Amino acid sequence: LGTFLLYLFIILALFGIIYRNKKLLASGMAFGLCFLLVRDLDIYDSYKTNELSFMAISPHHTVLTLKDGNKLFVLSDSAFIHDRQLLKYHVNVYAWKNYISPLNIACVNSEIKSNFSGANLVVHGPLIGFYDKTVLMINSNERMGSQQSAIDVDAVVLYDNPRIRLSELYKKVRFKSVIAVSGKIRDWETECIENKIPFTNLQKDSYFNMPL
Secondary structure, X not given: OHHHHHHHHHHHHHHHHHOOOHHHHHHHHHHHHHHHHHHHHHHXXXXXXXXXXXXXXXXXXXXXXXXXXXXXXXXEOHHHHXXXXXXXXXXXXXXXXXXXXXXXXXXXXXXXXXXXXXXXXXXXXXXXXXXXEEEEEEOOOOOOOOOOOOEEEOEEEEOOOOOOOHHHHOOOEEEOOEEEOOOOHHHHHHHHHHOOOOEEEHHHHOEEEEOO
């Protein structure tokens, strides 16, 4: 709709100027105002929407994007974060479509075990909290130590070929769903089907948006 209104504005305004027709020029200006109104409403709706998404760029790059209004947090490995072409293709285009300024994009290196916190985002090692959702990222280097009681999370993300059985993991982490990027995907999917746990295969879908 916005594109259609913009073309009408340009065409009618040009013809109005060329032929010195005030009615055509006024019609063009009216469509221009409608375009600005539609765009402002689209920006308003976009800023009200928060999204938590997972992308499997390749077997080596798993990306978690968290859209918080007009801000975008990107969690991934250092190779992805420092690759301008990958960021431009997979992140900047998404940010542009959602009216997010490059200055409001924050990249967080998941390989650095430091904590990070924003207004609605908390990263504590492999554990990520965003609004009312909690996600646990598990890779081949992650080791779940002994705990007094099991923690509750909305989703477990398995990437970088972790060697883990879901039945053993469930004793330490009570998860509601599983998102698999690489590893023993068929075995995990079978376990989830048997236990009626939602399962997402990012090797097949490459993208998943978790409802907030």
